[in-house]
Amino acid sequence: MTAATLFQPRRSSKILRNVGFVALPLLVLVWSLADLTLGRELLEWIPYLASGFAMNILIALCAMVLGTLVGVLFGILELVPYRLLRYPVVAYVQIFRNAPHLVLIFATTYIFPFEIVVFGNYLPFPDWVKAVIGLAIPASAYIAEITRGAILSIPTTQWEAAKGLGFSRNQTLRRIILPQCLRRSLPPWMNVAASITMGTALASLVGVHELLHAATDASTAVRRLDFTVIAYIVVMAAFFTLCYPIARLTRRLERRFNAA
Amino acid sequence: MNISADNAIVRLEDVHLSFGQTEVLKGIDLTVNRGDAVSIIGPSGSGKSTILRCINALVQPQSGRITVNRTRVDQLTRESERIALRKRVGIVFQQYNLFPHLTVLDNIVLAPTRILGTDRREAEKLARELLEKVRLAEKANAYPGQLSGGQQQRVAIARALAMKPELVLFDEVTSALDPETVGEVLWVIRDLIRDGMTSILVTHEMRFAEEISDTVVFTENGRIIDQGSPEQIFHSADNPRVRQFVSGLSGRGPVRDGEGI
Ligand SMILES: Nc1ncnc2c1ncn2[C@@H]1O[C@H](COP(=O)(O)OP(=O)(O)O)[C@@H](O)[C@H]1O
Ligand SMILES: [Mg+2]
Numbered sequence: 001m002t003a004a005t006l007f008q009p010r011r012s013s014k015i016l017r018n019v020g021f022v023a024l025p026l027l028v029l030v031w032s033l034a035d036l037t038l039g040r041e042l043l044e045w046i047p048y049l050a051s052g053f054a055m056n057i058l059i060a061l062c063a064m065v066l067g068t069l070v071g072v073l074f075g076i077l078e079l080v081p082y083r084l085l086r087y088p089v090v091a092y093v094q095i096f097r098n099a100p101h102l103v104l105i106f107a108t109t110y111i112f113p114f115e116i117v118v119f120g121n122y123l124p125f126p127d128w129v130k131a132v133i134g135l136a137i138p139a140s141a142y143i144a145e146i147t148r149g150a151i152l153s154i155p156t157t158q159w160e161a162a163k164g165l166g167f168s169r170n171q172t173l174r175r176i177i178l179p180q181c182l183r184r185s186l187p188p189w190m191n192v193a194a195s196i197t198m199g200t201a202l203a204s205l206v207g208v209h210e211l212l213h214a215a216t217d218a219s220t221a222v223r224r225l226d227f228t229v230i231a232y233i234v235v236m237a238a239f240f241t242l243c244y245p246i247a248r249l250t251r252r253l254e255r256r257f258n259a260a
Numbered sequence: 261m262n263i264s265a266d267n268a269i270v271r272l273e274d275v276h277l278s279f280g281q282t283e284v285l286k287g288i289d290l291t292v293n294r295g296d297a298v299s300i301i302g303p304s305g306s307g308k309s310t311i312l313r314c315i316n317a318l319v320q321p322q323s324g325r326i327t328v329n330r331t332r333v334d335q336l337t338r339e340s341e342r343i344a345l346r347k348r349v350g351i352v353f354q355q356y357n358l359f360p361h362l363t364v365l366d367n368i369v370l371a372p373t374r375i376l377g378t379d380r381r382e383a384e385k386l387a388r389e390l391l392e393k394v395r396l397a398e399k400a401n402a403y404p405g406q407l408s409g410g411q412q413q414r415v416a417i418a419r420a421l422a423m424k425p426e427l428v429l430f431d432e433v434t435s436a437l438d439p440e441t442v443g444e445v446l447w448v449i450r451d452l453i454r455d456g457m458t459s460i461l462v463t464h465e466m467r468f469a470e471e472i473s474d475t476v477v478f479t480e481n482g483r484i485i486d487q488g489s490p491e492q493i494f495h496s497a498d499n500p501r502v503r504q505f506v507s508g509l510s511g512r513g514p515v516r517d518g519e520g521i
Protein backbone atom coordinates (compact mmCIF):
# COMPACT_ATOMS: atom_id res chain seq x y z
CA MET A 1 0.00 0.00 0.00
CA THR A 2 1.33 3.42 -0.87
CA ALA A 3 1.38 6.45 1.32
CA ALA A 4 -1.15 8.14 -0.96
CA THR A 5 -3.82 5.45 -0.54
CA LEU A 6 -3.28 5.49 3.18
CA PHE A 7 -3.57 9.23 3.27
CA GLN A 8 -6.57 9.70 0.98
CA PRO A 9 -9.44 8.42 3.16
CA ARG A 10 -8.02 10.19 6.17
CA ARG A 11 -7.99 13.53 4.44
CA SER A 12 -11.53 13.21 3.08
CA SER A 13 -12.90 12.22 6.46
CA LYS A 14 -11.00 15.08 8.03
CA ILE A 15 -12.74 17.48 5.66
CA LEU A 16 -16.09 15.97 6.59
CA ARG A 17 -15.33 16.22 10.27
CA ASN A 18 -14.38 19.85 9.74
CA VAL A 19 -17.75 20.57 8.17
CA GLY A 20 -19.50 19.23 11.25
CA PHE A 21 -17.22 20.25 14.03
CA VAL A 22 -15.88 23.50 12.59
CA ALA A 23 -18.03 24.82 9.76
CA LEU A 24 -21.43 24.70 11.48
CA PRO A 25 -20.24 26.24 14.78
CA LEU A 26 -18.14 28.72 12.79
CA LEU A 27 -21.18 29.75 10.75
CA VAL A 28 -23.12 30.33 13.98
CA LEU A 29 -20.27 32.34 15.44
CA VAL A 30 -19.59 34.53 12.40
CA TRP A 31 -23.26 35.21 11.86
CA SER A 32 -23.75 36.13 15.53
CA LEU A 33 -20.80 38.53 15.39
CA ALA A 34 -21.93 40.04 12.08
CA ASP A 35 -25.33 40.78 13.54
CA LEU A 36 -24.81 41.46 17.21
CA THR A 37 -28.51 41.77 18.03
CA LEU A 38 -28.93 38.24 16.74
CA GLY A 39 -25.86 37.08 18.65
CA ARG A 40 -27.13 38.53 21.90
CA GLU A 41 -30.52 36.92 21.39
CA LEU A 42 -28.92 33.54 20.73
CA LEU A 43 -26.64 33.81 23.75
CA GLU A 44 -29.67 34.42 25.90
CA TRP A 45 -31.39 31.30 24.65
CA ILE A 46 -28.32 28.99 24.75
CA PRO A 47 -28.91 27.74 28.35
CA TYR A 48 -32.50 26.91 27.44
CA LEU A 49 -31.37 25.03 24.33
CA ALA A 50 -28.68 23.24 26.36
CA SER A 51 -31.23 22.05 28.91
CA GLY A 52 -33.22 20.64 25.99
CA PHE A 53 -30.18 18.88 24.63
CA ALA A 54 -29.46 17.34 28.03
CA MET A 55 -32.89 15.74 27.75
CA ASN A 56 -31.95 14.22 24.36
CA ILE A 57 -28.85 12.70 25.87
CA LEU A 58 -30.80 11.40 28.87
CA ILE A 59 -33.49 9.83 26.68
CA ALA A 60 -30.90 8.25 24.36
CA LEU A 61 -28.87 6.80 27.23
CA CYS A 62 -31.90 5.38 29.03
CA ALA A 63 -33.40 3.97 25.83
CA MET A 64 -30.11 2.29 24.90
CA VAL A 65 -29.58 0.78 28.35
CA LEU A 66 -33.14 -0.54 28.48
CA GLY A 67 -33.11 -1.58 24.82
CA THR A 68 -29.81 -3.43 25.24
CA LEU A 69 -30.92 -5.35 28.35
CA VAL A 70 -34.20 -6.41 26.78
CA GLY A 71 -32.66 -6.90 23.32
CA VAL A 72 -29.89 -9.25 24.45
CA LEU A 73 -32.38 -11.26 26.50
CA PHE A 74 -34.82 -11.47 23.57
CA GLY A 75 -32.03 -12.37 21.14
CA ILE A 76 -31.20 -15.34 23.36
CA LEU A 77 -34.89 -16.26 23.74
CA GLU A 78 -35.32 -16.21 19.95
CA LEU A 79 -33.08 -19.29 19.89
CA VAL A 80 -34.48 -21.35 22.78
CA PRO A 81 -35.96 -24.73 21.84
CA TYR A 82 -39.30 -24.00 23.57
CA ARG A 83 -41.85 -22.68 21.11
CA LEU A 84 -44.10 -21.17 23.76
CA LEU A 85 -41.26 -18.89 24.75
CA ARG A 86 -39.77 -18.36 21.31
CA TYR A 87 -42.81 -17.51 19.19
CA PRO A 88 -44.00 -14.46 21.18
CA VAL A 89 -40.47 -13.07 21.23
CA VAL A 90 -39.99 -13.61 17.49
CA ALA A 91 -43.33 -11.86 16.89
CA TYR A 92 -42.31 -8.91 19.11
CA VAL A 93 -39.02 -8.53 17.27
CA GLN A 94 -40.54 -8.75 13.81
CA ILE A 95 -43.30 -6.25 14.60
CA PHE A 96 -41.23 -3.61 16.35
CA ARG A 97 -38.21 -3.87 14.11
CA ASN A 98 -40.40 -2.63 11.30
CA ALA A 99 -42.44 -0.03 13.17
CA PRO A 100 -41.65 3.68 12.66
CA HIS A 101 -40.12 5.22 15.78
CA LEU A 102 -42.54 8.14 15.67
CA VAL A 103 -45.55 5.82 15.78
CA LEU A 104 -44.12 4.03 18.80
CA ILE A 105 -43.47 7.30 20.61
CA PHE A 106 -47.04 8.44 19.98
CA ALA A 107 -48.35 5.05 21.04
CA THR A 108 -46.44 4.95 24.34
CA THR A 109 -47.35 8.57 25.07
CA TYR A 110 -51.07 8.05 24.66
CA ILE A 111 -51.39 4.44 25.84
CA PHE A 112 -49.62 4.83 29.17
CA PRO A 113 -51.35 6.87 31.90
CA PHE A 114 -49.80 10.10 33.15
CA GLU A 115 -49.38 8.56 36.57
CA ILE A 116 -49.21 5.06 37.98
CA VAL A 117 -50.38 3.67 41.30
CA VAL A 118 -47.82 1.73 43.34
CA PHE A 119 -49.03 0.50 46.76
CA GLY A 120 -51.53 3.32 46.94
CA ASN A 121 -49.01 6.01 46.01
CA TYR A 122 -49.49 8.00 42.87
CA LEU A 123 -46.25 8.20 40.96
CA PRO A 124 -46.00 10.53 37.99
CA PHE A 125 -45.24 8.90 34.66
CA PRO A 126 -43.60 11.77 32.77
CA ASP A 127 -43.66 12.08 29.00
CA TRP A 128 -39.90 11.77 28.66
CA VAL A 129 -40.02 8.32 30.29
CA LYS A 130 -42.69 7.35 27.79
CA ALA A 131 -40.40 8.54 25.00
CA VAL A 132 -37.62 6.38 26.49
CA ILE A 133 -39.91 3.36 26.29
CA GLY A 134 -41.07 4.32 22.80
CA LEU A 135 -37.44 4.31 21.60
CA ALA A 136 -36.30 1.37 23.74
CA ILE A 137 -38.86 -0.87 22.03
CA PRO A 138 -37.41 -0.59 18.49
CA ALA A 139 -33.88 -0.54 19.97
CA SER A 140 -34.56 -3.83 21.77
CA ALA A 141 -35.96 -5.35 18.57
CA TYR A 142 -32.87 -4.35 16.56
CA ILE A 143 -30.52 -5.50 19.31
CA ALA A 144 -32.37 -8.82 19.62
CA GLU A 145 -31.70 -9.41 15.92
CA ILE A 146 -28.07 -8.38 16.30
CA THR A 147 -27.65 -10.73 19.27
CA ARG A 148 -29.40 -13.61 17.53
CA GLY A 149 -27.24 -13.14 14.42
CA ALA A 150 -24.06 -12.98 16.47
CA ILE A 151 -24.91 -16.16 18.40
CA LEU A 152 -25.67 -17.99 15.16
CA SER A 153 -22.41 -16.78 13.62
CA ILE A 154 -20.36 -18.61 16.27
CA PRO A 155 -19.39 -22.02 14.81
CA THR A 156 -21.28 -25.00 16.28
CA THR A 157 -17.91 -26.59 17.02
CA GLN A 158 -17.56 -24.10 19.88
CA TRP A 159 -20.75 -25.46 21.44
CA GLU A 160 -19.51 -28.98 20.87
CA ALA A 161 -16.11 -28.32 22.46
CA ALA A 162 -17.78 -26.77 25.50
CA LYS A 163 -20.24 -29.65 25.76
CA GLY A 164 -17.36 -32.12 25.56
CA LEU A 165 -15.76 -30.41 28.57
CA GLY A 166 -18.96 -30.70 30.58
CA PHE A 167 -20.46 -27.22 30.20
CA SER A 168 -24.24 -26.95 30.27
CA ARG A 169 -26.09 -25.00 27.61
CA ASN A 170 -26.44 -21.94 29.82
CA GLN A 171 -22.81 -22.02 30.95
CA THR A 172 -21.67 -22.34 27.35
CA LEU A 173 -23.77 -19.36 26.33
CA ARG A 174 -22.59 -17.20 29.19
CA ARG A 175 -18.90 -18.13 29.32
CA ILE A 176 -18.05 -18.99 25.73
CA ILE A 177 -20.61 -17.85 23.16
CA LEU A 178 -21.77 -14.43 24.40
CA PRO A 179 -18.24 -13.11 25.08
CA GLN A 180 -17.40 -13.91 21.47
CA CYS A 181 -20.60 -12.19 20.31
CA LEU A 182 -19.60 -8.97 22.04
CA ARG A 183 -17.01 -7.86 19.54
CA ARG A 184 -19.04 -8.99 16.56
CA SER A 185 -22.11 -7.06 17.62
CA LEU A 186 -20.43 -3.88 18.80
CA PRO A 187 -20.41 -2.10 15.40
CA PRO A 188 -24.09 -2.82 14.59
CA TRP A 189 -24.99 -1.92 18.19
CA MET A 190 -23.40 1.48 17.71
CA ASN A 191 -25.41 1.98 14.53
CA VAL A 192 -28.54 1.47 16.61
CA ALA A 193 -27.21 3.89 19.23
CA ALA A 194 -26.70 6.60 16.58
CA SER A 195 -30.15 6.00 15.10
CA ILE A 196 -31.85 6.11 18.52
CA THR A 197 -29.96 9.28 19.45
CA MET A 198 -31.27 11.02 16.34
CA GLY A 199 -34.70 9.58 17.08
CA THR A 200 -34.84 11.45 20.40
CA ALA A 201 -35.79 14.58 18.43
CA LEU A 202 -39.13 12.90 17.70
CA ALA A 203 -40.01 13.27 21.38
CA SER A 204 -40.56 16.98 20.69
CA LEU A 205 -43.74 16.04 18.84
CA VAL A 206 -45.33 14.66 22.00
CA GLY A 207 -44.32 17.68 24.05
CA VAL A 208 -41.10 16.52 25.69
CA HIS A 209 -38.82 19.44 26.41
CA GLU A 210 -35.83 18.39 24.34
CA LEU A 211 -33.58 20.32 21.95
CA LEU A 212 -35.85 20.51 18.93
CA HIS A 213 -38.78 21.49 21.14
CA ALA A 214 -36.61 24.12 22.85
CA ALA A 215 -35.56 25.55 19.48
CA THR A 216 -39.19 25.79 18.42
CA ASP A 217 -40.08 27.53 21.71
CA ALA A 218 -37.21 29.95 21.22
CA SER A 219 -38.05 30.86 17.65
CA THR A 220 -41.72 31.33 18.54
CA ALA A 221 -40.74 33.68 21.37
CA VAL A 222 -38.16 35.70 19.42
CA ARG A 223 -40.17 35.96 16.18
CA ARG A 224 -37.21 36.65 13.89
CA LEU A 225 -36.65 34.66 10.73
CA ASP A 226 -32.85 34.83 11.01
CA PHE A 227 -33.03 33.67 14.62
CA THR A 228 -35.21 30.72 13.62
CA VAL A 229 -32.64 29.71 11.00
CA ILE A 230 -29.66 30.02 13.32
CA ALA A 231 -31.49 28.15 16.11
CA TYR A 232 -32.04 25.17 13.85
CA ILE A 233 -28.43 25.31 12.69
CA VAL A 234 -27.45 25.02 16.37
CA VAL A 235 -29.75 21.98 16.64
CA MET A 236 -28.06 20.36 13.65
CA ALA A 237 -24.59 21.08 14.98
CA ALA A 238 -25.49 19.62 18.36
CA PHE A 239 -26.79 16.35 16.91
CA PHE A 240 -23.80 16.13 14.61
CA THR A 241 -21.40 16.52 17.49
CA LEU A 242 -23.14 13.71 19.33
CA CYS A 243 -23.70 11.23 16.48
CA TYR A 244 -20.73 11.66 14.19
CA PRO A 245 -18.13 10.38 16.69
CA ILE A 246 -20.29 7.29 17.22
CA ALA A 247 -20.45 6.66 13.48
CA ARG A 248 -16.70 7.19 13.12
CA LEU A 249 -15.89 4.82 15.94
CA THR A 250 -18.26 2.23 14.47
CA ARG A 251 -16.56 2.37 11.11
CA ARG A 252 -13.12 2.11 12.67
CA LEU A 253 -14.17 -0.91 14.73
CA GLU A 254 -15.78 -2.55 11.70
CA ARG A 255 -12.58 -2.11 9.74
CA ARG A 256 -10.47 -3.50 12.54
CA PHE A 257 -12.73 -6.55 12.99
CA ASN A 258 -12.79 -7.20 9.26
CA ALA A 259 -9.01 -7.12 9.18
CA ALA A 260 -8.69 -9.49 12.15
CA MET B 261 -4.58 -60.20 27.05
CA ASN B 262 -6.60 -59.51 30.14
CA ILE B 263 -10.29 -59.04 29.40
CA SER B 264 -11.69 -59.62 32.87
CA ALA B 265 -14.77 -57.54 33.54
CA ASP B 266 -13.35 -55.36 36.30
CA ASN B 267 -10.49 -54.22 34.13
CA ALA B 268 -12.75 -52.89 31.39
CA ILE B 269 -13.32 -49.14 31.55
CA VAL B 270 -15.40 -48.84 28.39
CA ARG B 271 -17.70 -51.49 27.04
CA LEU B 272 -20.03 -51.21 24.04
CA GLU B 273 -22.43 -54.08 23.38
CA ASP B 274 -24.47 -54.35 20.20
CA VAL B 275 -24.78 -50.57 19.83
CA HIS B 276 -27.13 -49.44 17.05
CA LEU B 277 -27.49 -45.79 16.10
CA SER B 278 -29.33 -44.05 13.27
CA PHE B 279 -29.55 -40.43 12.23
CA GLY B 280 -33.08 -40.28 10.82
CA GLN B 281 -33.24 -42.94 8.13
CA THR B 282 -29.50 -43.60 7.89
CA GLU B 283 -28.18 -46.37 10.08
CA VAL B 284 -24.70 -45.26 11.11
CA LEU B 285 -23.77 -47.89 13.72
CA LYS B 286 -25.02 -51.40 13.00
CA GLY B 287 -24.12 -53.34 16.12
CA ILE B 288 -20.83 -52.25 17.66
CA ASP B 289 -19.09 -54.41 20.28
CA LEU B 290 -15.98 -52.94 21.80
CA THR B 291 -14.13 -53.31 25.07
CA VAL B 292 -11.38 -50.98 26.27
CA ASN B 293 -9.32 -51.92 29.31
CA ARG B 294 -8.01 -49.50 31.85
CA GLY B 295 -4.67 -48.06 30.79
CA ASP B 296 -4.96 -49.32 27.21
CA ALA B 297 -4.71 -47.41 23.98
CA VAL B 298 -7.19 -48.49 21.34
CA SER B 299 -7.02 -47.15 17.80
CA ILE B 300 -10.01 -47.10 15.52
CA ILE B 301 -9.19 -47.08 11.84
CA GLY B 302 -11.35 -47.39 8.77
CA PRO B 303 -12.65 -45.49 5.78
CA SER B 304 -14.24 -42.09 6.22
CA GLY B 305 -17.96 -42.23 6.99
CA SER B 306 -17.71 -45.65 8.58
CA GLY B 307 -18.90 -44.38 11.97
CA LYS B 308 -15.62 -43.86 13.86
CA SER B 309 -16.48 -40.40 15.20
CA THR B 310 -19.97 -41.55 16.08
CA ILE B 311 -18.54 -44.34 18.25
CA LEU B 312 -16.52 -41.77 20.22
CA ARG B 313 -19.49 -39.42 20.53
CA CYS B 314 -21.61 -42.27 21.93
CA ILE B 315 -19.05 -42.92 24.62
CA ASN B 316 -19.30 -39.42 26.09
CA ALA B 317 -23.03 -39.09 25.41
CA LEU B 318 -22.83 -36.41 22.74
CA VAL B 319 -25.18 -38.70 20.80
CA GLN B 320 -27.59 -41.33 22.09
CA PRO B 321 -27.83 -44.78 20.44
CA GLN B 322 -31.25 -46.33 19.73
CA SER B 323 -30.26 -49.67 21.24
CA GLY B 324 -27.39 -51.52 22.86
CA ARG B 325 -25.44 -51.07 26.08
CA ILE B 326 -22.63 -48.59 26.70
CA THR B 327 -20.81 -48.78 30.00
CA VAL B 328 -18.13 -46.34 31.09
CA ASN B 329 -16.66 -47.32 34.43
CA ARG B 330 -19.95 -48.76 35.75
CA THR B 331 -22.05 -45.88 34.35
CA ARG B 332 -24.70 -47.10 31.93
CA VAL B 333 -24.31 -44.30 29.38
CA ASP B 334 -27.16 -45.56 27.18
CA GLN B 335 -29.56 -45.22 30.12
CA LEU B 336 -28.73 -41.62 31.03
CA THR B 337 -31.87 -39.56 30.67
CA ARG B 338 -31.04 -36.23 32.23
CA GLU B 339 -28.64 -33.66 30.89
CA SER B 340 -27.07 -33.31 34.34
CA GLU B 341 -26.14 -37.01 34.25
CA ARG B 342 -24.57 -36.63 30.83
CA ILE B 343 -22.60 -33.63 32.06
CA ALA B 344 -21.35 -35.68 35.01
CA LEU B 345 -20.14 -38.30 32.53
CA ARG B 346 -18.44 -35.77 30.26
CA LYS B 347 -16.44 -34.42 33.18
CA ARG B 348 -14.84 -37.86 33.39
CA VAL B 349 -14.32 -38.47 29.66
CA GLY B 350 -12.12 -36.03 27.77
CA ILE B 351 -12.51 -35.50 24.03
CA VAL B 352 -10.19 -33.79 21.57
CA PHE B 353 -11.49 -32.88 18.14
CA GLN B 354 -9.94 -32.65 14.69
CA GLN B 355 -10.46 -28.87 14.58
CA TYR B 356 -9.09 -28.27 18.14
CA ASN B 357 -11.94 -25.79 18.79
CA LEU B 358 -10.10 -23.62 21.30
CA PHE B 359 -12.03 -20.64 22.64
CA PRO B 360 -10.60 -17.77 20.57
CA HIS B 361 -11.47 -14.99 23.05
CA LEU B 362 -9.46 -16.57 25.87
CA THR B 363 -5.72 -16.92 26.36
CA VAL B 364 -4.16 -20.36 26.29
CA LEU B 365 -4.07 -20.41 30.10
CA ASP B 366 -7.71 -19.35 30.41
CA ASN B 367 -8.76 -21.96 27.85
CA ILE B 368 -7.31 -24.60 30.14
CA VAL B 369 -8.47 -23.08 33.43
CA LEU B 370 -12.08 -22.33 32.43
CA ALA B 371 -13.59 -25.81 32.75
CA PRO B 372 -11.89 -26.84 36.02
CA THR B 373 -12.82 -23.56 37.74
CA ARG B 374 -16.36 -23.27 36.36
CA ILE B 375 -17.37 -26.92 36.30
CA LEU B 376 -15.33 -28.71 38.94
CA GLY B 377 -15.17 -25.68 41.23
CA THR B 378 -11.40 -25.89 41.56
CA ASP B 379 -9.99 -22.66 42.91
CA ARG B 380 -8.26 -20.43 40.42
CA ARG B 381 -4.75 -20.70 41.90
CA GLU B 382 -4.80 -24.47 41.95
CA ALA B 383 -6.30 -24.68 38.44
CA GLU B 384 -3.61 -22.35 37.12
CA LYS B 385 -0.89 -24.40 38.70
CA LEU B 386 -2.20 -27.55 37.04
CA ALA B 387 -2.62 -25.68 33.74
CA ARG B 388 1.01 -24.59 33.81
CA GLU B 389 2.12 -28.14 34.55
CA LEU B 390 0.08 -29.40 31.62
CA LEU B 391 1.47 -26.70 29.33
CA GLU B 392 4.92 -27.86 30.37
CA LYS B 393 3.91 -31.39 29.47
CA VAL B 394 2.72 -30.39 25.98
CA ARG B 395 5.83 -28.20 25.62
CA LEU B 396 4.02 -24.88 25.41
CA ALA B 397 4.88 -23.32 28.77
CA GLU B 398 5.95 -20.06 27.10
CA LYS B 399 2.61 -19.67 25.31
CA ALA B 400 0.43 -19.40 28.42
CA ASN B 401 -0.57 -15.83 27.67
CA ALA B 402 -0.89 -16.13 23.89
CA TYR B 403 -4.28 -16.24 22.17
CA PRO B 404 -5.22 -19.28 20.05
CA GLY B 405 -5.11 -17.19 16.87
CA GLN B 406 -1.41 -16.57 17.45
CA LEU B 407 -0.54 -20.29 17.49
CA SER B 408 0.09 -22.82 14.74
CA GLY B 409 -2.36 -25.67 14.25
CA GLY B 410 -0.09 -28.13 16.04
CA GLN B 411 0.32 -25.79 18.98
CA GLN B 412 -3.42 -25.22 19.19
CA GLN B 413 -4.05 -28.93 19.16
CA ARG B 414 -1.59 -29.44 22.00
CA VAL B 415 -3.42 -26.78 24.00
CA ALA B 416 -6.67 -28.60 23.28
CA ILE B 417 -5.13 -31.78 24.69
CA ALA B 418 -3.98 -29.90 27.79
CA ARG B 419 -7.48 -28.44 28.13
CA ALA B 420 -9.01 -31.93 28.10
CA LEU B 421 -6.43 -33.23 30.60
CA ALA B 422 -7.12 -30.36 33.00
CA MET B 423 -10.41 -32.06 33.89
CA LYS B 424 -8.36 -35.09 35.06
CA PRO B 425 -10.41 -37.47 32.92
CA GLU B 426 -10.51 -41.24 33.35
CA LEU B 427 -10.08 -41.64 29.63
CA VAL B 428 -9.50 -39.44 26.61
CA LEU B 429 -11.06 -39.74 23.16
CA PHE B 430 -9.02 -38.40 20.23
CA ASP B 431 -10.95 -37.85 17.00
CA GLU B 432 -8.51 -37.54 14.09
CA VAL B 433 -6.58 -34.94 16.01
CA THR B 434 -3.83 -34.63 13.40
CA SER B 435 -5.96 -34.69 10.24
CA ALA B 436 -6.35 -30.93 9.99
CA LEU B 437 -2.70 -30.14 10.69
CA ASP B 438 0.14 -29.11 8.42
CA PRO B 439 2.41 -32.13 7.91
CA GLU B 440 5.25 -30.34 9.77
CA THR B 441 3.24 -30.08 12.97
CA VAL B 442 1.72 -33.58 13.05
CA GLY B 443 4.79 -35.01 14.77
CA GLU B 444 4.71 -32.67 17.76
CA VAL B 445 1.10 -33.61 18.51
CA LEU B 446 1.75 -37.35 18.19
CA TRP B 447 4.71 -36.89 20.52
CA VAL B 448 2.43 -35.54 23.22
CA ILE B 449 -0.13 -38.31 22.78
CA ARG B 450 2.58 -40.95 22.90
CA ASP B 451 3.85 -39.54 26.21
CA LEU B 452 0.35 -39.58 27.58
CA ILE B 453 -0.23 -43.19 26.63
CA ARG B 454 3.12 -44.19 28.12
CA ASP B 455 2.03 -42.53 31.37
CA GLY B 456 -0.91 -44.93 31.37
CA MET B 457 -3.79 -42.72 30.21
CA THR B 458 -6.61 -44.81 28.78
CA SER B 459 -7.09 -43.55 25.23
CA ILE B 460 -9.31 -44.25 22.27
CA LEU B 461 -7.96 -42.76 19.09
CA VAL B 462 -9.54 -42.40 15.70
CA THR B 463 -6.58 -41.92 13.40
CA HIS B 464 -5.21 -42.16 9.91
CA GLU B 465 -1.63 -42.24 11.17
CA MET B 466 -1.07 -45.94 10.61
CA ARG B 467 2.52 -46.18 11.79
CA PHE B 468 1.63 -44.27 14.93
CA ALA B 469 -1.37 -46.51 15.58
CA GLU B 470 0.81 -49.56 15.11
CA GLU B 471 3.40 -48.25 17.52
CA ILE B 472 1.24 -47.13 20.44
CA SER B 473 -1.90 -49.28 20.34
CA ASP B 474 -2.72 -52.26 22.49
CA THR B 475 -5.66 -53.00 20.21
CA VAL B 476 -6.53 -51.81 16.72
CA VAL B 477 -10.14 -51.82 15.56
CA PHE B 478 -11.15 -51.66 11.92
CA THR B 479 -14.58 -50.23 11.13
CA GLU B 480 -16.41 -50.21 7.85
CA ASN B 481 -19.95 -49.20 7.12
CA GLY B 482 -21.08 -49.03 10.73
CA ARG B 483 -19.59 -52.36 11.79
CA ILE B 484 -16.35 -53.49 13.36
CA ILE B 485 -15.12 -56.00 10.84
CA ASP B 486 -11.81 -56.84 12.47
CA GLN B 487 -9.91 -56.14 15.66
CA GLY B 488 -6.73 -57.38 17.22
CA SER B 489 -3.18 -56.53 18.11
CA PRO B 490 -1.36 -54.06 15.82
CA GLU B 491 0.71 -56.94 14.49
CA GLN B 492 -2.46 -58.84 13.52
CA ILE B 493 -4.21 -55.91 11.86
CA PHE B 494 -1.26 -54.38 10.07
CA HIS B 495 0.73 -57.46 9.09
CA SER B 496 -1.39 -60.56 9.14
CA ALA B 497 -5.01 -59.57 8.67
CA ASP B 498 -7.27 -62.32 7.34
CA ASN B 499 -9.87 -59.88 6.12
CA PRO B 500 -9.08 -58.73 2.58
CA ARG B 501 -10.74 -55.32 3.14
CA VAL B 502 -8.45 -54.65 6.09
CA ARG B 503 -5.37 -55.75 4.13
CA GLN B 504 -6.36 -53.50 1.25
CA PHE B 505 -7.04 -50.49 3.49
CA VAL B 506 -3.87 -50.90 5.51
CA SER B 507 -1.64 -51.33 2.49
CA GLY B 508 -3.30 -48.43 0.71
CA LEU B 509 -2.69 -46.06 3.57
CA SER B 510 0.45 -47.32 5.23
CA GLY B 511 2.61 -44.97 3.23
CA ARG B 512 0.63 -42.01 4.57
CA GLY B 513 1.40 -40.05 7.68
CA PRO B 514 4.76 -41.37 8.83
CA VAL B 515 5.60 -40.63 12.43
CA ARG B 516 7.99 -37.71 12.62
CA ASP B 517 9.49 -38.36 15.95
CA GLY B 518 9.98 -35.19 17.93
CA GLU B 519 10.10 -33.03 14.84
CA GLY B 520 9.42 -29.36 15.40
CA ILE B 521 9.69 -29.56 19.13
N1 LIG C 1 -25.34 -35.42 13.19
C1 LIG C 1 -25.45 -36.21 12.10
N2 LIG C 1 -26.61 -36.22 11.39
C2 LIG C 1 -26.76 -37.01 10.32
N3 LIG C 1 -25.82 -37.84 9.85
C3 LIG C 1 -24.64 -37.88 10.50
C4 LIG C 1 -24.40 -37.06 11.66
N4 LIG C 1 -23.14 -37.33 12.09
C5 LIG C 1 -22.64 -38.25 11.26
N5 LIG C 1 -23.53 -38.58 10.30
C6 LIG C 1 -23.33 -39.58 9.25
O1 LIG C 1 -22.92 -40.77 9.87
C7 LIG C 1 -21.96 -41.44 9.12
C8 LIG C 1 -20.76 -41.75 9.97
O2 LIG C 1 -20.16 -40.54 10.37
P1 LIG C 1 -18.85 -40.49 11.25
O3 LIG C 1 -19.08 -41.23 12.50
O4 LIG C 1 -18.50 -39.06 11.36
O5 LIG C 1 -17.81 -41.25 10.34
P2 LIG C 1 -16.22 -41.21 10.39
O6 LIG C 1 -15.80 -40.50 11.62
O7 LIG C 1 -15.83 -42.65 10.38
O8 LIG C 1 -15.78 -40.52 9.14
C9 LIG C 1 -21.63 -40.56 7.93
O9 LIG C 1 -22.30 -41.06 6.80
C10 LIG C 1 -22.18 -39.22 8.33
O10 LIG C 1 -22.64 -38.54 7.20
MG1 LIG D 1 -14.81 -38.66 11.82
